[in-house]
Every structure is written in C-alpha cells, then in structure tokens.
Amino acid sequence: MPDTLKISMQGIVKRFGGVVALDSVDFELRPGEVMALVGDNGAGKSTLVKTLAGAHTPDEGVMKLNGERVRFTSPQDAWNRGVATIFQELALAGKMTIADNIFLGREVTRKVAGIAFLDRRAMRRRSKELLKELDVVVPDIHTWVEHLSGGQRQGVAIARALNIDADVIVMDEPTAALAVAEVRKVLEFIKTLRRQGKSVVLISHNVQDVFEVSDRITVLRRGRRIGLLETDKTTPEEVVGYITGAAETKSRRAVAQETPA
Numbered sequence: 358m359p360d361t362l363k364i365s366m367q368g369i370v371k372r373f374g375g376v377v378a379l380d381s382v383d384f385e386l387r388p389g390e391v392m393a394l395v396g397d398n399g400a401g402k403s404t405l406v407k408t409l410a411g412a413h414t415p416d417e418g419v420m421k422l423n424g425e426r427v428r429f430t431s432p433q434d435a436w437n438r439g440v441a442t443i444f445q446e447l448a449l450a451g452k453m454t455i456a457d458n459i460f461l462g463r464e465v466t467r468k469v470a471g472i473a474f475l476d477r478r479a480m481r482r483r484s485k486e487l488l489k490e491l492d493v494v495v496p497d498i499h500t501w502v503e504h505l506s507g508g509q510r511q512g513v514a515i516a517r518a519l520n521i522d523a524d525v526i527v528m529d530e531p532t533a534a535l536a537v538a539e540v541r542k543v544l545e546f547i548k549t550l551r552r553q554g555k556s557v558v559l560i561s562h563n564v565q566d567v568f569e570v571s572d573r574i575t576v577l578r579r580g581r582r583i584g585l586l587e588t589d590k591t592t593p594e595e596v597v598g599y600i601t602g603a604a605e606t607k608s609r610r611a612v613a614q615e616t617p618a
C-alpha cells in the first residue's frame with residue numbers, strides 16, 4: 358500500500374472569464390517530498406498553487422489533504438490546516454521586526470493580573486530558534502524586515518511557515534529575484550525542510566535548481582499537466598522539452614504512429 362498522499366488535486370479547472378488557466382489538472386504531493394512545478398510563463402503554475410492555497414476557488418475538481426476532501430476558503434484557512442504558501446510577494450510587513458513578522462496573526466500573549474500582554478520575549482526566543490534551525494543569519498532580531506536582503510526575507514517567510522508547524526510548504530519562485538549566494542541559501546532551506554519530513558512545492562524557472570532539490574517534477578503547459586517525472590530518471594533536456602512542448606509533440610507523433618490507420 359502506498360502512503361496516503363499529502364495533497365491530491367484531481368480535475369482542477371479554473372477559468373478567468375474566457376481564459377482557461379487550469380484545464381482539468383491533476384496534481385499530487387507525497388509526504389516528505391520536494392515537488393518542483395515548472396512550465397512556461399502563463400502555464401498556470403501560480404494559479405494552481407493559489408488554488409491549493411485557498412486564494413482561488415476552483416470551478417471544478419476535487420482536492421484532498423491526507424486523503425480527506427478539503428476546500429480551503431482562504432490562505433489563512435489553509436495555513437490553519439498546515440498548508441503554508443509563500444507567495445512571491447512574501448506578504449511580510451516591512452516596517453515590523455523579524456520576530457513580529459514570524460508571529461504575525463498568531464501573537465503569543467501572557468496574562469498579568471487578568472490582562473493579556475504580548476509576550477515579546479517568548480516570541481523573540483522562538484524566532485531565534487527557528488532562524489537557527491534554518492541557519493538564517495540576520496543582523497539582529499529587532500531589525501525591520503525591509504532592511505533585510507531578499508534571501509534573509511525568504512528565510513523569515515519560511516520560519517513563519519515553520520512556526521505554525523505547516524507540513525506542506527509551497528513556494529512560488531522563491532529564488533527569482535536573488536543573487537547566487539542567496540539562491541544557495543534558499544535551496545539549503547528546502548533541503549532542511551525535507552530532512553524535517555515536510556512536503557515542499559517549489560515553482561522555479563531554473564532547471565538546474567529544480568534538479569538539485571526536487572524528487573519529482575510536475576510540468577504544466579497551457580493549463581494542462583503534460584509531465585510528471587522522477588527527477589533522477591529524467592534529464593534537464595527532457596524537462597525543457599516538456600516545458601517548450603517539443604516532448605509533447607514528439608510523444609503525440611509517436612502515439613499517432615503506433616495507432617493503426
């Protein structure tokens with residue numbers, strides 16, 4: 358018996374007016390795996406993860422979490438069920454400290470004489486622990502997030518997901534705007550998450566990064582899933598072939614040739 362899938366999406370359709378952004382897409386994520394999600398611009402990657410995250414409601418299709426049917430009504434709802442999505446815009450508050458960001462929306466309070474106060478010390482302590490776990494180096498836990506580098510911000514966003522004990526972490530192009538050293542760091546974060554037994558969805562345009570960290574690769578093209586590949590059984594050339602449609606045309610031609618007239 359295979360393990361229950363962490364996430365399964367079946368026949369997901371999402372339309373925006375006349376545009377069919379997702380055309381009956383299936384997607385799955387196993388416990389403890391890193392699934393890369395690749396495809397050309399406009400292929401439907403962000404739409405798929407926004408649907409997974411509860412930011413979009415699908416027009417059709419079924420979604421399951423740990424084998425049970427779910428429908429998330431908002432990203433917050435998904436977070437509460439352990440599915441944390443780090444959108445490309447990160448949704449961090451620039452003019453707040455690192456610790457305040459990590460605890461945004463779930464502040465720790467302590468009561469003194471029946472009155473609730475924010476327990477800033479506890480939040481700072483836990484934030485430091487989380488950043489240490491991820492090996493994120495920041496100048497000072499009191500630093501405003503707007504003063505951090507792109508890679509450090511990505512680290513804070515991931516620490517926030519860890520803090521709510523998410524076991525599915527979805528990242529939409531976390532390395533797109535980063536310098537080489539920071540990309541390394543984010544790839545290391547992803548490996549750390551997998552070591553901790555988390556499931557990760559990574560959207561990336563960088564095929565080399567995808568090969569470095571992923572277990573499997575889902576390829577979307579024009580709103581359809583056209584490939585689900587085991588990373589160690591494929592090659593960057595083959596993946597690029599799927600992304601551009603060359604592999605699809607080739608396999609269709611192969612099928613056509615096999616079919617008797």
Ligand SMILES: Nc1ncnc2c1ncn2[C@@H]1O[C@H](COP(=O)(O)OP(=O)(O)OP(=O)(O)O)[C@@H](O)[C@H]1O
Pocket residue numbers: 373376377378396397398399400401402403404405
């Ligand atoms: N809110 C929206 N309203 C209308 N159309 C949308 C909306 N969001 C996405 N689309 C359309 O759906 C299609 C898929 O877009 P999506 O953002 O999911 O692509 P993507 O694979 O993430 O691309 P990229 O690599 O450029 O980020 C595109 O044609 C896009 O224009």
Ligand SMILES: [Mg+2]
Pocket residue numbers: 402403404
């Ligand atoms: Mg996108």
